[in-house]
Amino acid sequence: MAETSVIGAGTVVSGHIRGEGSLEILGRVEGDISVTGSVAIGPAGRVRGNVSASQLTVAGQVQGDLHGSLAVLLEPGARVAGDISAPRVGIAPGALARGHVQTDAEPAALARPAAQPFVRPAPQPVARPAQQPAVRPQQPAVRPDPQPAARPAVPQPAARPAAPLRANVPPPKAEPIPPAPLASPPAPKAPPPRPELRSDLRKADAPKLAPAPATSGPGSGEFAPVRPLKPEPRRPPPPVVPVIRKGTKAKKKKSHD
Amino acid sequence: MAGTVIGAGLTIEGDISGEEEIVINGILRGRLTTTDAVTVGGSAVVGADITGASLSVAGQVTGDVTATERVDIQAGGKLVGDIKAARFTIADGASFKGNVDMEV
Numbered sequence: 391m392a393e394t395s396v397i398g399a400g401t402v403v404s405g406h407i408r409g410e411g412s413l414e415i416l417g418r419v420e421g422d423i424s425v426t427g428s429v430a431i432g433p434a435g436r437v438r439g440n441v442s443a444s445q446l447t448v449a450g451q452v453q454g455d456l457h458g459s460l461a462v463l464l465e466p467g468a469r470v471a472g473d474i475s476a477p478r479v480g481i482a483p484g485a486l487a488r489g490h491v492q493t494d495a496e497p498a499a500l501a502r503p504a505a506q507p508f509v510r511p512a513p514q515p516v517a518r519p520a521q522q523p524a525v526r527p528q529q530p531a532v533r534p535d536p537q538p539a540a541r542p543a544v545p546q547p548a549a550r551p552a553a554p555l556r557a558n559v560p561p562p563k564a565e566p567i568p569p570a571p572l573a574s575p576p577a578p579k580a581p582p583p584r585p586e587l588r589s590d591l592r593k594a595d596a597p598k599l600a601p602a603p604a605t606s607g608p609g610s611g612e613f614a615p616v617r618p619l620k621p622e623p624r625r626p627p628p629p630v631v632p633v634i635r636k637g638t639k640a641k642k643k644k645s646h647d
Numbered sequence: 648m649a650g651t652v653i654g655a656g657l658t659i660e661g662d663i664s665g666e667e668e669i670v671i672n673g674i675l676r677g678r679l680t681t682t683d684a685v686t687v688g689g690s691a692v693v694g695a696d697i698t699g700a701s702l703s704v705a706g707q708v709t710g711d712v713t714a715t716e717r718v719d720i721q722a723g724g725k726l727v728g729d730i731k732a733a734r735f736t737i738a739d740g741a742s743f744k745g746n747v748d749m750e751v
Contacts, residue, residue, distance in 0.1 A: 395657045398650030398667045405661005405677050411654045421661055 394427075399434055406439075413443070415450070422454075433467055446476070448485075455489075650683070655690045669699070671706075689723060702732075704741075711745075 394412045397403055401417040412427035415435040422439040423429060429443035435450035446458040449465040456462050458476035466484030473490040481487055650667025653659060657673035664680040671679075672688035677695050679685065685699040691706035701716040704724040712718055714732040722740035729746040737743050 393654030393656070393672065394652070395654035395673070396650070396652045398665060398669075400667040401651040401663060401665030401669065401681075403659060403661060403663050405659055405663075407657065407659050407661075409654075409658045409673060410656035413654075413657070417651070417665065425657065 397435075399432075431468075440472070653691075655688075687724070696728075 428445040461478040462476040464485035717734035720741040
């Protein structure tokens, strides 16, 4: 049943191709391709559309996204303008690619951030039983990275924990946006060391933590600037906008003439 | 070997045009235009107007056919549509419904 289909060099298909089996494209296809087998796009092959297959080998030109459930291979001479995603992506020297390349299955990437919240809340309730509102868990979860490092060197436990507590009051406004991006990067490293470190430190700090909110009134002004600093480094830098738009030079010249 | 082969299990929704032989064993909906021979295999289901040098039908075709040379409907083949071709044969056991124009 899994017969290999061929789009010959002198053939143009304008429409969608889907189904089972493998496909060899030596001609032109304008439309999306989705097959269960492998797809090979020959040196003279041209595809304008998204291609989805198990194994995808490209030696020709593709304008569209490539997705391989097993692999995507760009052979020398291949030209691809579009996103590439597959567990394995090979781009040979001489191949040309323009677009986003992801060498990981997308479902796995999505599953990872979802798993983090589960890891996080566990240690928190132990450390601070009474004080946490529901929003809380994310805030301290992000923090521990700088904390454990700073603690041993600078013995100011009263000042440090105060920041998280104070942050506790306004966070509902500030947090909803950053938590997701903040949470993802530290996840792999953070969880293992934290539970022990935290619970130990927490117990020691606990008495100091309690008075913190009361004393924090005057101190809050000093620490306030700390908060905005934290989300900043994790955000991607703002996009660089070209000062001169395309064509403005030409227009200027024209106007001078 | 034929220039273009649409295997069984493959579905194309759209137009196919070319200058070489085309063999269809899968499903095609749209239009098919070539300057060479067209073969519709036994497992094929074609809902398309077909233009070519010659056409051989062993599967199912629904659509008008224009051939510069000939049209042959094999035993077991089924064609519903108008045919315009210089030569036209229907094998015993084939089914056909439509008008025939052999004045090319």
